[in-house]
Amino acid sequence: MSTTRGARQLTIKEVASHAGVSPMTVSRTLAGGRNVRPDLQERVMAAVRELGYYRNENARSLRPGQPSGLVGVAITNLANPYYGNFALGVEEVAAEHGRRILLGNTGEDDARERQLVSDFIGRQVDGLILVPTSGDAAHLRPERLGDVPLVLASRRVPGLDVDTVLLDDVGGSYRGTISLLDAGHTRIGFLGNRSSVFTGERRYRGYEQAMTERGVPIDPTIVARDQQDVEAASRAARAMLDREDAPTAIFSANNRNTIGALREIGRRIRDGLPGPRPAIVSFDDFELSELMPVPVTVIDHDARLLGREAAILLFSRLDDDSLDPAARTVELPVTVEHP
Structure with a gap:
């Protein structure tokens, strides 16, 4: 099963057809590649990337149209306490809306970010909050995310017109x-x-x-x-x-x-x-x-407030279908504190 709510779901058979292999080969590759030749695994993963296929990890537990209650949050450095405070701010607002967060670390690596977003979408998250890396953003475009709303925090991504919270x-x-x-x-x-x-x-x-x-x-x-x-x-x-x-x-x-x-x-x-x-x-x-x-x-500045503002933008999208689709930008002030 695939990818995004609001877009037609791809099937394993379609991935198999695109890769020129059997559906069983696709299933085995996505399950870890045991007993699948490396060249076939490479063909399958190329088809997955080209089609924008995501494994639906929650398909067995969710009824069609049922929200997961999860928000995916991707940060760049889990070891930095700054991002711990940021995540706490997101979590506070998520809890106020009866949601939980899934937290992941990209390490400023483009490939890790793509995989993390793929994993989040596979878990059928209701929305995404991302401190983006500086690489290609094809995996963040609406045609890949479907109707899963995305909010960027701290950084913009060139050519991506989505809600964003920045600092001065x-x-x-x-x-x-x-x-x-x-x-x-x-x-x-x-x-x-x-x-x-x-x-x-x-x-x-x-x-x-x-x-x-x-x-x-x-x-x-x-x-x-x-x-x-x-x-x-x-x-x-x-x-x-x-x-x-x-x-x-x-x-x-x-x-x-x-x-x-x-x-x-x-x-x-x-x-x-x-x-x-x-x-x-x-x-x-x-x-x-x-x-x-x-x-x-x-x-x-308050990293926790940055997280809260990003979450407020996200939940306003989730809770109000009539909201103007135009992207919004919030810029938070900073203060200079002398010793």
């Missing part, structure tokens, strides 16, 4: 960088995730606007934009601080980069190494930020 990334980053310039810093490094990530690009833009407005040149040797975890951020900060012209301040585009930078600064203090102890501006709060060895200014 550009404005917050601009104000945070201005605070460092106002304090007299001109050597300001930048730590962020890859530029293809929606928030990474917007937060760099705010940093860039502030530096340009004040006539302070950006030195590319102290800009690092490819750190997805704490370890990578720590290495990037080390490379910056090992320079003779090391930055006296660092703008960090998310809390994992901030923790990586602070880990490196702490190592230098413990080892008695010379050099600056740079001031930090962090977009996103993080654990024990008030106990850090250098001043940390936090561009703060």
Whole structure:
């Protein structure tokens, strides 16, 4: 059985016909591939992708047209407490509507995101909330999701016109960088995730606007934009601080980069190494930020509220068929909290 409510359900026989194999071969491949030759498995999975087929995991337990009571929630980093708070916000609203959430982690990997969405649709979720990766979005288009509503959180996907909740990334980053310039810093490094990530690009833009407005040149040797975890951020900060012209301040585009930078600064203090102890501006709060060895200014916002707002948009779609189909965007404010 297939895929989406509101669209004709594909059958295993149709997948088999498309792949040029028997229905039994399709069933065995989808069940793990035992006793199926690798070349046949590859043909079956290619047909699955081309047809947009999803296994209906709930078909035996749900009557036709009966909602599952589940909402699929996909985040990018389960290890980051920020996303734990985000998921709690979604769950609170879901509980108010008598639903439960299924939570999955993409790890910023496009293939994992596609598989996770496929699994959610196979479970016949009533709706989807997604912190998207930066890859191809074909699996998120209406023709693939049917009438399952989708809400994006924190990031947009180019060419995908759906309800979205964002943060004031550009404005917050601009104000945070201005605070460092106002304090007299001109050597300001930048730590962020890859530029293809929606928030990474917007937060760099705010940093860039502030530096340009004040006539302070950006030195590319102290800009690092490819750190997805704490370890990578720590290495990037080390490379910056090992320079003779090391930055006296660092703008960090998310809390994992901030923790990586602070880990490196702490190592230098413990080892008695010379050099600056740079001031930090962090977009996103993080654990024990008030106990850090250098001043940390936090561009703060409520991740739980972000989750709640995304869920409110989703349930308004689920509960009101007459709602204007035009996509809506909510942008939440941020605050600059000085130490």
